[in-house]
Amino acid sequence: xxxxxGIYSHKPVAAEIYDSLIHLQHRGQDAAGIxxxxxxxxxxxxxxxxxxxxxxxxxxxxxxxxxxxLGIGHSRYPTVGGFGIEDAQPIWTAAPYxxxxxxxxxxxxxxxxxxxxxxxxxxxxxxxxxxEVVLHVFAHALDKATLTNPDSDFFDLICSAVxxxxxxxxxxxxxxxxxxxxxxxxxxxxxxxxxxxxxxxRNEDGSDDYIFSSETTMFYSLGYDLDGDIHPGEVVYIDxxxxxxxxxxxxxxxxxxIFEYVYFAxxxxxxxxxxxxRARLRMGQxxxxxxxxxYPDILPxxxxxxxxxxxxxxxxxxxxxxxxYSEGLYKNPFIGRTFIMPGQLxxxxxxxxxxxxxxxxxRNKKVMxxxxxxxxxxxxxxxxxMVRDFGAKEVYFVSACPPVxxxxxxxxDMPTRCELIASNMNIEDIRKEMNVDILFYQNIxxxxxxxxxxxxxxxxxxxxxxxxxxxxxxxxxxxIMNGLETQxxxxxxxx
Ligand code: SF4
Numbered sequence: 001x002x003x004x005x006g007i008y009s010h011k012p013v014a015a016e017i018y019d020s021l022i023h024l025q026h027r028g029q030d031a032a033g034i035x036x037x038x039x040x041x042x043x044x045x046x047x048x049x050x051x052x053x054x055x056x057x058x059x060x061x062x063x064x065x066x067x068x069x070l071g072i073g074h075s076r077y078p079t080v081g082g083f084g085i086e087d088a089q090p091i092w093t094a095a096p097y098x099x100x101x102x103x104x105x106x107x108x109x110x111x112x113x114x115x116x117x118x119x120x121x122x123x124x125x126x127x128x129x130x131x132e133v134v135l136h137v138f139a140h141a142l143d144k145a146t147l148t149n150p151d152s153d154f155f156d157l158i159c160s161a162v163x164x165x166x167x168x169x170x171x172x173x174x175x176x177x178x179x180x181x182x183x184x185x186x187x188x189x190x191x192x193x194x195x196x197x198x199x200x201x202r203n204e205d206g207s208d209d210y211i212f213s214s215e216t217t218m219f220y221s222l223g224y225d226l227d228g229d230i231h232p233g234e235v236v237y238i239d240x241x242x243x244x245x246x247x248x249x250x251x252x253x254x255x256x257x258i259f260e261y262v263y264f265a266x267x268x269x270x271x272x273x274x275x276x277x278r279a280r281l282r283m284g285q286x287x288x289x290x291x292x293x294x295y296p297d298i299l300p301x302x303x304x305x306x307x308x309x310x311x312x313x314x315x316x317x318x319x320x321x322x323x324x325y326s327e328g329l330y331k332n333p334f335i336g337r338t339f340i341m342p343g344q345l346x347x348x349x350x351x352x353x354x355x356x357x358x359x360x361x362x363r364n365k366k367v368m369x370x371x372x373x374x375x376x377x378x379x380x381x382x383x384x385x386m387v388r389d390f391g392a393k394e395v396y397f398v399s400a401c402p403p404v405x406x407x408x409x410x411x412x413d414m415p416t417r418c419e420l421i422a423s424n425m426n427i428e429d430i431r432k433e434m435n436v437d438i439l440f441y442q443n444i445x446x447x448x449x450x451x452x453x454x455x456x457x458x459x460x461x462x463x464x465x466x467x468x469x470x471x472x473x474x475x476x477x478x479x480i481m482n483g484l485e486t487q488x489x490x491x492x493x494x495x
Contacts, residue, residue, distance in 0.1 A: 001264055001412055002089075002104040002197075002214070003027035003075040006185045007494030008238045009209040014066035016222055017073040020211070021054040023218035027191050028077035031088035032057050035100045036071035039177045039186045039240050042132040044068075045100055045180070048089040068183055073383055074102035077148035077413065087129040091199050093136065096143040098180030102137045104214050105173035105194045106411035108474035113137065113169065120447070134173055138165045142179075148383070154182060157243045162187050162235040163249050169473045171412035172257070174230070176212055183239040187210045189471050190250040192232030193257055193410050193463050210238055217271040242365055255472040258462040259412055259453045262401045263309050263372045277312055282450035283400040284316030284370070287442055291321065297437070300368035300396055302361060305329035306383055313400040314370035323368070329383065351382040354473030357447070363391035373401035374430070374441075375414050377421035378438065381434050388435065396438040403427070403441055406469045409476060409484050414466060416485040444468060 003024025017034045033049030046066045050057035054075060054252030074089035092100035105409045107113065115131060123136045141164035145157045158179075165187075172193035172288045177185045199211040199219045211224045219226055230236060231249030238435045255274050257264075267277040303323050305314030308331055318325035335354045342431070367387055374380045374397075384395055398482035408414050417423040421430055431439035442450075444467055452459055465471045 001027050002102075004102050004174060005210070005211065005213040005218075005433045006072045006074070006102075006174050006178075006184055006186055007070070007211050008242065009069050010048055010207050010242070011069065011209075012067065013071040014063055016211075017066075017071045018054065018058055018063065018299065019222060020213060020218045021075050023221075023266075024075050024214060025054055026480060027214060028075040029066040030078060030217060031085070033065055033076075033077040033090050033102070033429060034058070034071060034073045034087050035090040035092065035178070036066045036068035036103075037100070037180065037248070037302045038068040039070065043098070043180050044090055045098065045178070047090065047092070047100075048144070049083065049085060049090075049364065051088070052365070054151075054156075070178050071271055072100060072102050072178060072184075084309055086127045089129070089131055091127065091129075091132060091135060093139050096139060096146060099135060099139050099142070099177060101138070101175060101177040103131045103134055103173045104131060104176045104411060105189065106171050106409060107133060107173065108171040108409050108476070108480075109169070110171075113201040116168075121281055125157075126402065130171075131175075134165065134169055134175060134357070134493045137168050138162065138177070140219045142409075153248075154239070158185055158237050159247055165319070166190050166233065166250060168205065169384075170386075172473070174214065181240075184210075184236065185236060185237050186230060186357060187235040188230040188232055189473075190233040190252040191255045191463070192254060192272075193472070195256065195260060195265070196230040197238070198227045198230055200227045207242055208244070210244065212236070215265055215271065217266050217269055219300045225264075226270060232246060239381060253460040253472060254458055255461055255463040256459060257412070258447065258451060258465065259373075259408070262447070264412070267312055268380055272455075273457045276408060276453060280312035280400070281446065282453055283442060284318075286314035286318055286446040286450050287313065287370075287398055287440070288320030290443070290446065291317075291440060294440070298396075298438070299323060299366075300394075301365040302328065303327045303368045303370060306369055306371035306380070307331040307355070309372040310370050310400060313372065317368075317370055317398065326358075326361045328358050329369075330356045330369070332356070340369045351379050352386075355383065355386065357390040359388045359390045362387055365391050366394040366396070368390040368396040368398060370398045372399075373404060374399045374403070374421060375404050376419050377430065377434065382406065384434050384436055394437045395432075395435075396440065397434060398449075400442050402444045402447055402467050403430075406466050407481070407485060407488075408466045409474060410463065410465070410473070412466070414446050416488060459470055 142161035174196035303318035
Protein backbone atom coordinates (compact mmCIF):
# COMPACT_ATOMS: atom_id res chain seq x y z
CA UNK A 1 0.00 0.00 0.00
CA UNK A 2 1.07 3.53 -0.60
CA UNK A 3 -0.15 7.06 -0.17
CA UNK A 4 0.02 9.59 -2.96
CA UNK A 5 -0.62 13.32 -3.22
CA GLY A 6 -0.43 15.88 -5.99
CA ILE A 7 -0.93 19.62 -5.48
CA TYR A 8 -1.29 22.42 -8.02
CA SER A 9 -1.06 25.69 -6.12
CA HIS A 10 -0.50 29.40 -6.61
CA LYS A 11 2.14 29.42 -3.91
CA PRO A 12 5.16 27.19 -3.07
CA VAL A 13 3.93 23.68 -2.56
CA ALA A 14 6.68 21.64 -0.82
CA ALA A 15 5.49 22.26 2.75
CA GLU A 16 1.93 21.24 1.85
CA ILE A 17 3.16 18.05 0.18
CA TYR A 18 5.21 17.28 3.29
CA ASP A 19 2.21 17.85 5.58
CA SER A 20 0.12 15.66 3.30
CA LEU A 21 2.62 12.82 3.52
CA ILE A 22 2.58 13.05 7.30
CA HIS A 23 -1.20 12.59 7.05
CA LEU A 24 -0.68 9.59 4.71
CA GLN A 25 2.09 7.97 6.73
CA HIS A 26 -0.17 5.09 7.84
CA ARG A 27 -0.33 3.94 4.19
CA GLY A 28 3.40 3.25 3.92
CA GLN A 29 6.36 3.62 6.22
CA ASP A 30 9.32 2.28 4.25
CA ALA A 31 10.18 5.18 1.97
CA ALA A 32 8.89 8.55 0.89
CA GLY A 33 9.59 11.17 -1.71
CA ILE A 34 8.61 14.64 -2.86
CA UNK A 35 9.07 16.06 -6.35
CA UNK A 36 8.29 19.68 -7.17
CA UNK A 37 8.39 21.60 -10.41
CA UNK A 38 9.30 25.20 -11.14
CA UNK A 39 7.27 26.32 -14.11
CA UNK A 40 9.33 29.42 -14.97
CA UNK A 41 11.99 29.39 -17.70
CA UNK A 42 14.08 27.00 -15.58
CA UNK A 43 11.59 24.13 -16.10
CA UNK A 44 13.19 21.92 -13.46
CA UNK A 45 12.13 18.96 -11.35
CA UNK A 46 13.42 19.10 -7.75
CA UNK A 47 13.38 15.80 -5.92
CA UNK A 48 14.16 14.33 -2.54
CA UNK A 49 13.54 10.67 -1.67
CA UNK A 50 14.67 8.49 1.18
CA UNK A 51 14.04 5.36 3.20
CA UNK A 52 12.06 5.47 6.43
CA UNK A 53 9.45 7.78 7.90
CA UNK A 54 8.55 11.11 6.31
CA UNK A 55 9.71 13.08 9.36
CA UNK A 56 13.16 11.46 9.15
CA UNK A 57 13.74 12.01 5.42
CA UNK A 58 13.10 15.72 4.98
CA UNK A 59 14.95 18.54 6.71
CA UNK A 60 15.12 22.30 6.34
CA UNK A 61 17.90 22.10 3.78
CA UNK A 62 16.27 19.71 1.33
CA UNK A 63 12.85 21.31 1.80
CA UNK A 64 14.36 24.64 0.75
CA UNK A 65 15.54 22.97 -2.47
CA UNK A 66 12.02 21.74 -3.32
CA UNK A 67 10.83 24.85 -5.08
CA UNK A 68 7.82 25.38 -7.30
CA UNK A 69 4.03 25.56 -7.28
CA LEU A 70 3.36 22.02 -8.53
CA GLY A 71 4.37 18.93 -6.62
CA ILE A 72 3.71 15.25 -6.08
CA GLY A 73 4.53 13.08 -3.07
CA HIS A 74 4.54 9.44 -2.14
CA SER A 75 4.79 7.29 0.99
CA ARG A 76 5.68 3.73 0.19
CA TYR A 77 5.01 0.23 1.33
CA PRO A 78 6.31 -2.12 -1.35
CA THR A 79 4.29 -4.94 -2.89
CA VAL A 80 6.53 -4.99 -5.98
CA GLY A 81 10.22 -4.13 -5.95
CA GLY A 82 12.56 -3.91 -3.03
CA PHE A 83 13.69 -1.32 -0.54
CA GLY A 84 16.38 0.31 -2.70
CA ILE A 85 16.19 4.05 -3.08
CA GLU A 86 15.79 3.59 -6.86
CA ASP A 87 12.41 1.99 -6.10
CA ALA A 88 11.17 4.93 -4.03
CA GLN A 89 8.77 7.32 -5.74
CA PRO A 90 8.18 9.74 -7.44
CA ILE A 91 10.20 8.67 -10.47
CA TRP A 92 10.68 10.53 -13.74
CA THR A 93 11.78 10.13 -17.32
CA ALA A 94 13.29 12.79 -19.56
CA ALA A 95 11.23 12.19 -22.69
CA PRO A 96 8.86 13.31 -23.99
CA TYR A 97 8.96 16.71 -22.26
CA UNK A 98 10.02 15.29 -18.87
CA UNK A 99 7.36 13.36 -16.96
CA UNK A 100 7.37 12.66 -13.21
CA UNK A 101 4.94 10.19 -11.65
CA UNK A 102 3.85 8.48 -8.43
CA UNK A 103 1.14 5.90 -7.91
CA UNK A 104 -0.73 3.74 -5.45
CA UNK A 105 -1.57 0.24 -6.67
CA UNK A 106 -0.14 -2.86 -8.23
CA UNK A 107 0.27 -3.89 -11.85
CA UNK A 108 -0.79 -7.45 -12.62
CA UNK A 109 1.01 -7.73 -16.00
CA UNK A 110 4.20 -6.05 -14.78
CA UNK A 111 6.66 -8.75 -15.98
CA UNK A 112 5.11 -8.82 -19.49
CA UNK A 113 5.24 -5.03 -19.73
CA UNK A 114 8.88 -4.94 -18.63
CA UNK A 115 9.74 -7.23 -21.58
CA UNK A 116 7.51 -5.37 -24.02
CA UNK A 117 8.86 -1.95 -23.09
CA UNK A 118 12.44 -3.07 -23.72
CA UNK A 119 11.86 -5.18 -26.82
CA UNK A 120 9.09 -3.25 -28.60
CA UNK A 121 9.18 0.29 -27.29
CA UNK A 122 12.97 0.45 -26.79
CA UNK A 123 12.68 2.03 -23.36
CA UNK A 124 15.19 1.56 -20.56
CA UNK A 125 13.86 0.61 -17.11
CA UNK A 126 16.17 1.27 -14.20
CA UNK A 127 14.19 0.22 -11.14
CA UNK A 128 12.14 -2.85 -10.24
CA UNK A 129 8.94 -1.12 -9.28
CA UNK A 130 5.66 -1.19 -11.16
CA UNK A 131 5.14 2.58 -11.40
CA GLU A 132 8.06 2.54 -13.84
CA VAL A 133 6.06 0.55 -16.41
CA VAL A 134 3.06 2.89 -16.02
CA LEU A 135 5.36 5.87 -16.53
CA HIS A 136 6.99 4.43 -19.66
CA VAL A 137 3.77 3.13 -21.22
CA PHE A 138 2.24 6.59 -20.72
CA ALA A 139 5.38 8.40 -21.96
CA HIS A 140 5.63 6.17 -25.04
CA ALA A 141 1.97 6.73 -25.89
CA LEU A 142 2.20 10.50 -25.34
CA ASP A 143 5.29 10.69 -27.54
CA LYS A 144 3.55 8.76 -30.32
CA ALA A 145 0.34 10.81 -30.05
CA THR A 146 2.30 14.08 -30.14
CA LEU A 147 4.33 13.02 -33.19
CA THR A 148 1.25 11.77 -35.04
CA ASN A 149 -0.99 14.76 -34.20
CA PRO A 150 1.32 17.71 -33.50
CA ASP A 151 -1.49 20.26 -33.83
CA SER A 152 -3.94 18.53 -31.50
CA ASP A 153 -5.16 20.06 -28.29
CA PHE A 154 -2.79 18.91 -25.53
CA PHE A 155 -5.58 17.54 -23.32
CA ASP A 156 -6.69 15.33 -26.24
CA LEU A 157 -3.13 14.02 -26.51
CA ILE A 158 -3.08 13.27 -22.77
CA CYS A 159 -6.42 11.46 -23.03
CA SER A 160 -5.08 9.39 -25.90
CA ALA A 161 -1.97 8.48 -23.84
CA VAL A 162 -4.05 7.56 -20.78
CA UNK A 163 -6.42 5.50 -22.95
CA UNK A 164 -3.42 3.61 -24.29
CA UNK A 165 -2.18 3.13 -20.72
CA UNK A 166 -5.57 1.70 -19.72
CA UNK A 167 -5.47 -0.76 -22.60
CA UNK A 168 -1.92 -1.99 -21.88
CA UNK A 169 -1.63 -1.79 -18.09
CA UNK A 170 -3.73 -4.28 -16.15
CA UNK A 171 -4.26 -3.88 -12.42
CA UNK A 172 -5.00 -1.21 -9.86
CA UNK A 173 -3.43 2.23 -10.10
CA UNK A 174 -4.18 5.76 -9.02
CA UNK A 175 -1.62 8.10 -10.53
CA UNK A 176 -0.41 11.68 -9.99
CA UNK A 177 2.04 13.12 -12.54
CA UNK A 178 3.69 16.33 -13.71
CA UNK A 179 4.62 16.99 -17.34
CA UNK A 180 7.36 19.57 -17.74
CA UNK A 181 6.20 22.68 -19.56
CA UNK A 182 2.58 21.43 -19.52
CA UNK A 183 1.11 20.87 -16.04
CA UNK A 184 -0.34 18.21 -13.75
CA UNK A 185 -2.04 14.98 -14.84
CA UNK A 186 -4.04 12.66 -12.57
CA UNK A 187 -5.82 9.43 -13.46
CA UNK A 188 -7.43 6.40 -11.84
CA UNK A 189 -7.62 2.88 -13.27
CA UNK A 190 -10.81 1.85 -15.12
CA UNK A 191 -12.24 -0.02 -12.09
CA UNK A 192 -11.22 2.60 -9.51
CA UNK A 193 -9.75 -0.06 -7.24
CA UNK A 194 -7.40 2.26 -5.39
CA UNK A 195 -8.75 5.52 -3.98
CA UNK A 196 -8.09 9.04 -5.26
CA UNK A 197 -9.89 12.05 -3.79
CA UNK A 198 -9.98 15.59 -5.18
CA UNK A 199 -10.00 18.85 -3.20
CA UNK A 200 -10.23 22.50 -4.17
CA UNK A 201 -9.20 25.75 -2.42
CA ARG A 202 -10.43 29.14 -3.55
CA ASN A 203 -7.79 31.89 -3.18
CA GLU A 204 -8.55 35.52 -2.36
CA ASP A 205 -7.86 36.59 -5.96
CA GLY A 206 -10.49 34.09 -7.21
CA SER A 207 -7.97 31.54 -8.48
CA ASP A 208 -8.20 27.87 -7.46
CA ASP A 209 -5.65 25.46 -6.01
CA TYR A 210 -6.14 21.70 -6.40
CA ILE A 211 -5.17 18.68 -4.34
CA PHE A 212 -5.42 15.00 -5.32
CA SER A 213 -4.75 12.41 -2.65
CA SER A 214 -5.29 8.80 -1.59
CA GLU A 215 -7.22 10.09 1.42
CA THR A 216 -8.87 13.32 2.54
CA THR A 217 -7.06 13.36 5.88
CA MET A 218 -5.11 16.55 5.19
CA PHE A 219 -7.82 18.55 3.40
CA TYR A 220 -9.13 20.41 6.44
CA SER A 221 -5.74 21.40 7.85
CA LEU A 222 -4.53 22.64 4.45
CA GLY A 223 -7.75 24.53 3.75
CA TYR A 224 -9.08 22.36 0.89
CA ASP A 225 -12.74 21.43 0.45
CA LEU A 226 -13.57 17.92 -0.71
CA ASP A 227 -14.62 18.01 -4.35
CA GLY A 228 -15.48 14.33 -4.79
CA ASP A 229 -13.30 11.56 -6.12
CA ILE A 230 -11.58 10.91 -9.40
CA HIS A 231 -13.97 8.54 -11.18
CA PRO A 232 -12.79 5.15 -12.38
CA GLY A 233 -11.24 5.66 -15.82
CA GLU A 234 -11.16 9.46 -15.43
CA VAL A 235 -8.23 11.70 -16.33
CA VAL A 236 -7.75 15.23 -15.00
CA TYR A 237 -5.31 17.77 -16.47
CA ILE A 238 -4.43 21.15 -14.98
CA ASP A 239 -2.36 23.29 -17.32
CA UNK A 240 0.30 25.74 -16.16
CA UNK A 241 -2.22 28.61 -16.13
CA UNK A 242 -4.46 26.68 -13.72
CA UNK A 243 -7.17 25.68 -16.21
CA UNK A 244 -8.66 22.34 -15.19
CA UNK A 245 -9.89 19.74 -17.72
CA UNK A 246 -11.35 16.33 -17.01
CA UNK A 247 -12.78 13.46 -19.02
CA UNK A 248 -13.99 9.98 -18.17
CA UNK A 249 -12.47 7.60 -20.72
CA UNK A 250 -14.06 4.29 -19.69
CA UNK A 251 -17.33 3.10 -18.13
CA UNK A 252 -16.30 -0.12 -16.41
CA UNK A 253 -17.70 -1.57 -13.21
CA UNK A 254 -16.68 0.59 -10.23
CA UNK A 255 -14.95 -1.80 -7.83
CA UNK A 256 -13.10 0.07 -5.07
CA UNK A 257 -11.14 -2.01 -2.55
CA ILE A 258 -13.33 -3.04 0.42
CA PHE A 259 -10.23 -3.56 2.56
CA GLU A 260 -9.60 0.20 2.64
CA TYR A 261 -12.73 0.48 4.81
CA VAL A 262 -11.83 -2.57 6.91
CA TYR A 263 -8.24 -1.71 7.69
CA PHE A 264 -6.18 0.69 5.64
CA ALA A 265 -7.80 4.06 5.51
CA UNK A 266 -7.73 6.43 8.44
CA UNK A 267 -11.19 6.62 10.06
CA UNK A 268 -11.45 10.37 9.45
CA UNK A 269 -11.24 9.82 5.69
CA UNK A 270 -14.16 10.10 3.31
CA UNK A 271 -13.50 7.66 0.49
CA UNK A 272 -15.73 7.28 -2.57
CA UNK A 273 -18.25 9.49 -0.75
CA UNK A 274 -18.41 7.07 2.20
CA UNK A 275 -17.18 7.94 5.69
CA UNK A 276 -14.70 5.27 6.75
CA UNK A 277 -15.59 5.88 10.39
CA ARG A 278 -19.30 5.40 9.78
CA ALA A 279 -18.65 2.27 7.68
CA ARG A 280 -16.73 0.78 10.61
CA LEU A 281 -19.53 1.67 13.04
CA ARG A 282 -21.96 -0.16 10.75
CA MET A 283 -19.63 -3.20 10.62
CA GLY A 284 -19.95 -3.37 14.43
CA GLN A 285 -23.73 -2.98 14.26
CA UNK A 286 -24.08 -5.84 11.78
CA UNK A 287 -21.80 -8.06 13.82
CA UNK A 288 -23.79 -7.41 17.01
CA UNK A 289 -27.12 -8.14 15.36
CA UNK A 290 -25.90 -11.46 13.97
CA UNK A 291 -24.16 -12.36 17.26
CA UNK A 292 -27.48 -11.97 19.08
CA UNK A 293 -29.18 -14.20 16.50
CA UNK A 294 -26.42 -16.84 16.62
CA TYR A 295 -25.69 -16.83 20.36
CA PRO A 296 -28.84 -15.51 22.07
CA ASP A 297 -27.68 -16.91 25.45
CA ILE A 298 -24.03 -15.90 25.36
CA LEU A 299 -22.77 -12.44 26.21
CA PRO A 300 -19.25 -11.35 27.16
CA UNK A 301 -18.49 -9.31 30.29
CA UNK A 302 -16.40 -6.89 28.30
CA UNK A 303 -15.64 -5.93 24.67
CA UNK A 304 -12.01 -5.10 23.91
CA UNK A 305 -10.77 -3.87 20.51
CA UNK A 306 -7.48 -5.01 19.07
CA UNK A 307 -6.20 -1.45 18.78
CA UNK A 308 -6.55 0.66 17.00
CA UNK A 309 -8.24 0.04 13.61
CA UNK A 310 -10.88 -2.13 15.30
CA UNK A 311 -11.76 0.49 17.93
CA UNK A 312 -14.69 1.87 15.97
CA UNK A 313 -16.34 -1.48 15.15
CA UNK A 314 -15.78 -2.70 18.71
CA UNK A 315 -17.36 0.46 20.11
CA UNK A 316 -20.57 0.02 18.14
CA UNK A 317 -20.67 -3.73 18.73
CA UNK A 318 -20.38 -3.16 22.50
CA UNK A 319 -23.08 -0.48 22.34
CA UNK A 320 -25.48 -2.73 20.41
CA UNK A 321 -24.84 -5.67 22.77
CA UNK A 322 -25.21 -3.43 25.84
CA UNK A 323 -21.79 -4.52 27.11
CA UNK A 324 -18.99 -2.35 28.53
CA TYR A 325 -16.33 -1.30 26.00
CA SER A 326 -12.86 -1.45 27.45
CA GLU A 327 -9.41 -0.48 26.28
CA GLY A 328 -8.06 -3.64 27.83
CA LEU A 329 -5.12 -3.76 25.46
CA TYR A 330 -2.91 -0.69 25.61
CA LYS A 331 -1.10 0.15 22.40
CA ASN A 332 2.31 1.74 22.51
CA PRO A 333 1.84 4.59 20.01
CA PHE A 334 5.49 4.66 19.04
CA ILE A 335 5.52 1.27 17.31
CA GLY A 336 4.30 0.98 13.72
CA ARG A 337 1.32 -1.05 12.53
CA THR A 338 2.39 -4.70 12.51
CA PHE A 339 0.62 -5.65 9.28
CA ILE A 340 2.55 -3.06 7.39
CA MET A 341 6.02 -4.19 8.46
CA PRO A 342 7.95 -6.24 5.94
CA GLY A 343 8.98 -9.78 6.75
CA GLN A 344 7.34 -12.31 9.01
CA LEU A 345 9.99 -12.23 11.72
CA UNK A 346 9.67 -8.52 12.35
CA UNK A 347 5.90 -8.82 12.32
CA UNK A 348 5.89 -11.59 14.90
CA UNK A 349 8.37 -9.86 17.09
CA UNK A 350 6.55 -6.58 17.19
CA UNK A 351 3.18 -7.68 18.63
CA UNK A 352 4.36 -8.09 22.20
CA UNK A 353 6.11 -4.73 22.10
CA UNK A 354 3.09 -3.06 20.65
CA UNK A 355 0.33 -4.24 22.97
CA UNK A 356 0.15 -4.52 26.74
CA UNK A 357 -2.89 -6.16 28.37
CA UNK A 358 -4.52 -4.46 31.38
CA UNK A 359 -5.04 -7.18 33.94
CA UNK A 360 -7.87 -5.47 35.88
CA UNK A 361 -9.93 -5.33 32.70
CA UNK A 362 -9.36 -8.99 31.82
CA ARG A 363 -8.94 -11.28 34.86
CA ASN A 364 -11.88 -13.62 35.52
CA LYS A 365 -13.92 -12.08 32.71
CA LYS A 366 -15.52 -13.42 29.55
CA VAL A 367 -13.63 -11.29 27.04
CA MET A 368 -14.78 -10.47 23.52
CA UNK A 369 -11.85 -9.28 21.38
CA UNK A 370 -12.86 -7.44 18.22
CA UNK A 371 -10.26 -7.14 15.45
CA UNK A 372 -10.57 -5.57 12.00
CA UNK A 373 -9.50 -8.78 10.23
CA UNK A 374 -7.55 -12.01 10.53
CA UNK A 375 -5.06 -12.23 7.69
CA UNK A 376 -2.11 -14.42 8.61
CA UNK A 377 -3.43 -15.13 12.11
CA UNK A 378 -0.16 -14.56 13.94
CA UNK A 379 -1.15 -11.28 15.55
CA UNK A 380 -4.57 -12.62 16.55
CA UNK A 381 -3.05 -15.71 18.16
CA UNK A 382 -0.61 -13.64 20.17
CA UNK A 383 -3.37 -11.32 21.34
CA UNK A 384 -5.44 -14.28 22.51
CA UNK A 385 -2.43 -15.71 24.31
CA MET A 386 -1.86 -12.39 26.08
CA VAL A 387 -5.48 -12.19 27.18
CA ARG A 388 -5.41 -15.77 28.44
CA ASP A 389 -2.09 -15.14 30.23
CA PHE A 390 -3.78 -12.27 32.03
CA GLY A 391 -6.56 -14.46 33.38
CA ALA A 392 -9.52 -14.29 30.98
CA LYS A 393 -12.22 -16.83 31.88
CA GLU A 394 -13.41 -17.22 28.25
CA VAL A 395 -12.27 -15.60 25.00
CA TYR A 396 -14.52 -14.80 22.02
CA PHE A 397 -12.72 -13.48 18.95
CA VAL A 398 -14.68 -11.37 16.47
CA SER A 399 -13.40 -10.29 13.05
CA ALA A 400 -15.05 -7.28 11.37
CA CYS A 401 -13.89 -8.75 8.04
CA PRO A 402 -14.91 -12.14 6.59
CA PRO A 403 -12.22 -14.85 6.16
CA VAL A 404 -9.38 -13.62 3.93
CA UNK A 405 -8.86 -16.55 1.58
CA UNK A 406 -7.18 -15.27 -1.58
CA UNK A 407 -4.15 -13.13 -2.32
CA UNK A 408 -4.42 -9.49 -3.33
CA UNK A 409 -2.76 -8.53 -6.61
CA UNK A 410 -3.94 -4.93 -6.46
CA UNK A 411 -1.59 -3.37 -3.95
CA UNK A 412 -2.21 -4.89 -0.52
CA ASP A 413 0.42 -7.08 1.05
CA MET A 414 -1.42 -10.39 1.37
CA PRO A 415 0.08 -12.04 -1.62
CA THR A 416 0.24 -15.82 -1.27
CA ARG A 417 -2.36 -18.39 -0.28
CA CYS A 418 0.03 -20.27 1.98
CA GLU A 419 0.27 -17.19 4.23
CA LEU A 420 -3.46 -16.71 4.63
CA ILE A 421 -4.81 -18.71 7.54
CA ALA A 422 -8.36 -18.93 6.10
CA SER A 423 -7.02 -20.18 2.79
CA ASN A 424 -5.66 -23.26 4.49
CA MET A 425 -8.05 -24.00 7.35
CA ASN A 426 -11.78 -24.06 8.00
CA ILE A 427 -13.27 -21.84 10.69
CA GLU A 428 -13.36 -24.57 13.33
CA ASP A 429 -9.68 -25.38 12.77
CA ILE A 430 -8.79 -21.69 12.96
CA ARG A 431 -10.73 -21.43 16.21
CA LYS A 432 -8.72 -24.29 17.68
CA GLU A 433 -5.46 -22.88 16.32
CA MET A 434 -6.24 -19.52 17.90
CA ASN A 435 -7.32 -21.17 21.17
CA VAL A 436 -10.59 -19.24 21.50
CA ASP A 437 -13.97 -20.36 22.78
CA ILE A 438 -15.88 -18.73 19.93
CA LEU A 439 -14.54 -17.41 16.63
CA PHE A 440 -17.02 -15.12 14.90
CA TYR A 441 -16.54 -13.63 11.43
CA GLN A 442 -18.45 -10.93 9.59
CA ASN A 443 -20.03 -12.32 6.43
CA ILE A 444 -19.42 -10.83 2.99
CA UNK A 445 -22.98 -9.58 2.38
CA UNK A 446 -23.07 -7.74 5.72
CA UNK A 447 -19.64 -6.22 5.19
CA UNK A 448 -20.73 -4.87 1.80
CA UNK A 449 -23.99 -3.62 3.36
CA UNK A 450 -22.04 -1.86 6.12
CA UNK A 451 -19.80 -0.08 3.63
CA UNK A 452 -22.41 0.82 1.04
CA UNK A 453 -25.50 1.50 3.22
CA UNK A 454 -25.09 5.29 3.16
CA UNK A 455 -23.49 7.81 0.82
CA UNK A 456 -24.04 8.87 -2.76
CA UNK A 457 -21.28 6.53 -3.85
CA UNK A 458 -22.08 4.85 -7.21
CA UNK A 459 -20.17 1.70 -6.22
CA UNK A 460 -21.28 -1.14 -8.52
CA UNK A 461 -19.60 -3.98 -6.67
CA UNK A 462 -16.60 -3.38 -4.40
CA UNK A 463 -13.50 -5.46 -5.01
CA UNK A 464 -13.84 -8.47 -2.69
CA UNK A 465 -11.28 -10.66 -4.41
CA UNK A 466 -9.35 -11.50 -1.24
CA UNK A 467 -12.62 -12.69 0.31
CA UNK A 468 -14.49 -14.38 -2.54
CA UNK A 469 -11.76 -15.00 -5.15
CA UNK A 470 -13.57 -12.96 -7.84
CA UNK A 471 -10.92 -10.67 -9.35
CA UNK A 472 -12.41 -7.67 -11.17
CA UNK A 473 -9.39 -7.16 -13.43
CA UNK A 474 -6.41 -9.08 -14.81
CA UNK A 475 -8.15 -12.26 -15.93
CA UNK A 476 -6.64 -14.02 -12.91
CA UNK A 477 -6.98 -17.80 -13.25
CA UNK A 478 -5.15 -20.53 -11.38
CA UNK A 479 -2.04 -20.41 -13.59
CA ILE A 480 -1.76 -16.63 -13.44
CA MET A 481 -2.24 -16.75 -9.68
CA ASN A 482 0.54 -19.33 -9.30
CA GLY A 483 2.83 -17.16 -11.44
CA LEU A 484 2.04 -14.00 -9.46
CA GLU A 485 2.63 -15.78 -6.16
CA THR A 486 5.98 -17.10 -7.39
CA GLN A 487 6.93 -13.62 -8.55
CA UNK A 488 6.05 -12.12 -5.16
CA UNK A 489 8.04 -14.78 -3.31
CA UNK A 490 10.98 -14.07 -5.60
CA UNK A 491 10.68 -10.33 -4.85
CA UNK A 492 10.79 -11.09 -1.15
CA UNK A 493 14.04 -13.01 -1.46
CA UNK A 494 15.62 -9.82 -2.75
CA UNK A 495 14.53 -7.89 0.34
FE1 SF4 B 1 -8.69 -4.77 -1.64
FE2 SF4 B 1 -8.87 -7.40 -1.26
FE3 SF4 B 1 -9.43 -6.31 -3.64
FE4 SF4 B 1 -6.92 -6.35 -2.73
S1 SF4 B 1 -8.18 -8.13 -3.27
S2 SF4 B 1 -7.96 -4.64 -3.71
S3 SF4 B 1 -7.25 -6.05 -0.54
S4 SF4 B 1 -10.54 -6.03 -1.71
